[in-house]
Amino acid sequence: xxxxxxFGRVATDLRVSLTDRCNLRCTYCMPAEGLPWLPSDTLLxxxxxxxxxRVAVDLGxxxxxxxxxxxxxxxxxxxxxxxxxxxxxxxxxxxxxxxIGLGKMAQALKDAGLHRVNxxxxxxxxxxxxxxxxxxxxxDVLRGLEAAADAGLxxxxxxxxxxxxxxxxxxxxxxxxxxxxGYELRFIEQxxxxxxxxxxxxxxxxxxxxxxxxxxxxxxxxxxxxxxxQPAERFRVLKDGxxxxxxxxxxxxxxxxxxxxxRVRLTADxxxxxxxxxxxxxDVRSVVRGGGSDDDIAAxxxxxxAVKKAGHGIxxxxxxxxxxxxxxxxx
Ligand code: SAM
Ligand code: SF4
Numbered sequence: 001x002x003x004x005x006x007f008g009r010v011a012t013d014l015r016v017s018l019t020d021r022c023n024l025r026c027t028y029c030m031p032a033e034g035l036p037w038l039p040s041d042t043l044l045x046x047x048x049x050x051x052x053x054r055v056a057v058d059l060g061x062x063x064x065x066x067x068x069x070x071x072x073x074x075x076x077x078x079x080x081x082x083x084x085x086x087x088x089x090x091x092x093x094x095x096x097x098x099x100i101g102l103g104k105m106a107q108a109l110k111d112a113g114l115h116r117v118n119x120x121x122x123x124x125x126x127x128x129x130x131x132x133x134x135x136x137x138x139x140d141v142l143r144g145l146e147a148a149a150d151a152g153l154x155x156x157x158x159x160x161x162x163x164x165x166x167x168x169x170x171x172x173x174x175x176x177x178x179x180x181x182g183y184e185l186r187f188i189e190q191x192x193x194x195x196x197x198x199x200x201x202x203x204x205x206x207x208x209x210x211x212x213x214x215x216x217x218x219x220x221x222x223x224x225x226x227x228x229x230q231p232a233e234r235f236r237v238l239k240d241g242x243x244x245x246x247x248x249x250x251x252x253x254x255x256x257x258x259x260x261x262x263r264v265r266l267t268a269d270x271x272x273x274x275x276x277x278x279x280x281x282x283d284v285r286s287v288v289r290g291g292g293s294d295d296d297i298a299a300x301x302x303x304x305x306a307v308k309k310a311g312h313g314i315x316x317x318x319x320x321x322x323x324x325x326x327x328x329x330x331x
Contacts, residue, residue: 002060003264003301005274005308011264013063013229014056016049017330018074019268024098025134026122028161030195030327032134038328042269046076048288050083052266055297057087061264065094067330069268072101078112085113094118096159096331100137102144106151117148118157118186123167124177132166145183157184157248162205162213171213179237179244186232186248192314193276195325207233207251220247229262258311264301265330272300274308276329279322 003011020038022030044052053064064084071077072095085093092115099119106117121141123129129138148156158178162168171187178185187210192199205213214220214237223234223246232248233255249255265273270285282304287296313319322329 001298001302003056003305005305007308007310009259009261009308010060011262011274011305012061013065013263014053014061015065015067015263015265015330016053017068017266017268017328018049018066018071018077018080019043019069020328021073022068022070022098022327023073023100023135024070024137027132027134028163028190028194028199029331030325035195035325035327038269042285044268044270044285044288046080046083048270048285049266050080051294052270052284052288052297053084054087055294056264056266056301057084057089057091058294059298059301061091062089063092063094065096067096069327069330070098070100071095072097072105077105078108081109081112081114092116096120097144098133099141099144099148103140103147106144106147106153110151110153114153116155116157117153118159119145119148119183120159120161121145121174122160122162123170124173125170128167128170145181149182155182155184157186159186159188161188161190162210163190164203164205168205168213171210172217175214175218175237175247178247182245184246184248186250188250189253191252191276191326192319192321193326193329193331195327197321199321201253204253206254207249208254210249211235214247218244227260229257229260231257252312253314256311256314264305267324267328267330272304273329274304275312276326276331277312277314277322278309279320280307 094116096118126138130136190204219238220235231250234246234248237244271281282300284300
């Protein structure tokens with residue numbers, strides 16, 4: 001049995017939020033004081049989480065990405081990774097992280113079977129980093145990036161969100177930094193998923209504008225490799241006729257990729273979501289805690305997929321932002 005939705009799309013990519021807590025306070029994600037965190041007894045335990053994810057792998061999930069909140073804050077992360085990477089179908093595992101804990105943990109994660117990491121880095125300027133994340137931790141992030149590459153968690157990908165008047169002047173510098181070090185940079189359009197509900201479409205730096213900004217320094221041409229279900233459109237980056245590598249742009253708002261979506265999500269408190277923007281959740285925690293079988297767990301995933309909508313609907317006049325912010329859903 002596979003995770004097929006009503007439009008024939010098949011979910012093979014599971015995003016698992018391990019915690020809603022974070023050691024940064026990125027202004028576009030959460031307020032300075034943080035958020036009311038999930039009560040700890042609502043979080044899936046390690047054993048519950050590994051069991052639920054392994055059932056999803058039985059249902060054809062091939063890629064499992066850990067996120068949050070900040071997933072490296074989850075105690076015993078290497079054991080969780082090992083519990084999932086050891087599934088006989090050999091799912092690919094990865095982590096989306098702010099990078100702060102990677103300096104210490106990259107090798108242990110690699111040894112546990114982790115394949116790759118995405119590290120979020122929106123600025124190279126220490127002062128701006130401090131303003132943007134409300135913490136003085138850029139050195140830890142840079143160390144984390146190096147540790148990930150040294151541990152062989154390759155390719156190291158870097159995620160950046162550009163904001164008007166904040167870090168948009170750094171688009172070229174961020175790309176040069178990543179190309180020099182062999183990191184794959186992906187710019188992500190800012191989405192209406194902030195806890196403060198302050199997102200404003202007019203303020204967003206859209207994919208076209210990102211390409212214009214990069215075009216001031218580089219020649220950026222569409223990559224010929226087929227995109228498949230990848231959310232990032234890939235471009236080759238050339239300078240003076242020399243091919244320097246690639247850059248990705250995730251235009252979730254202006255270039256949505258819902259038609260090829262292959263994702264399903266699990267929140268830290270055990271709710272299955274069929275979309276980042278879904279307004280409904282499917283409770284797998286009570287099934288697990290009520291003594292449900294693996295088939296019962298599978299039924300929750302299948303039920304969630306059966307009602308997946310065609311698209312995120314950000315452009316519909318009736319669009320309403322989900323109740324939970326990105327940090328609680330799992331970005
Ligand atoms: N804390 C980890 C991190 O920052 O990588 C994982 C969770 S974070 C929510 C995942 C990604 O979502 C990060 O790359 C972050 O920049 C991005 N993000 C957060 N809020 C966003 C928003 N409103 N629009 C677009 N991307 C956002
Ligand atoms: Fe934390 Fe990631 Fe949100 Fe920044 S984007 S506050 S690092 S969860």
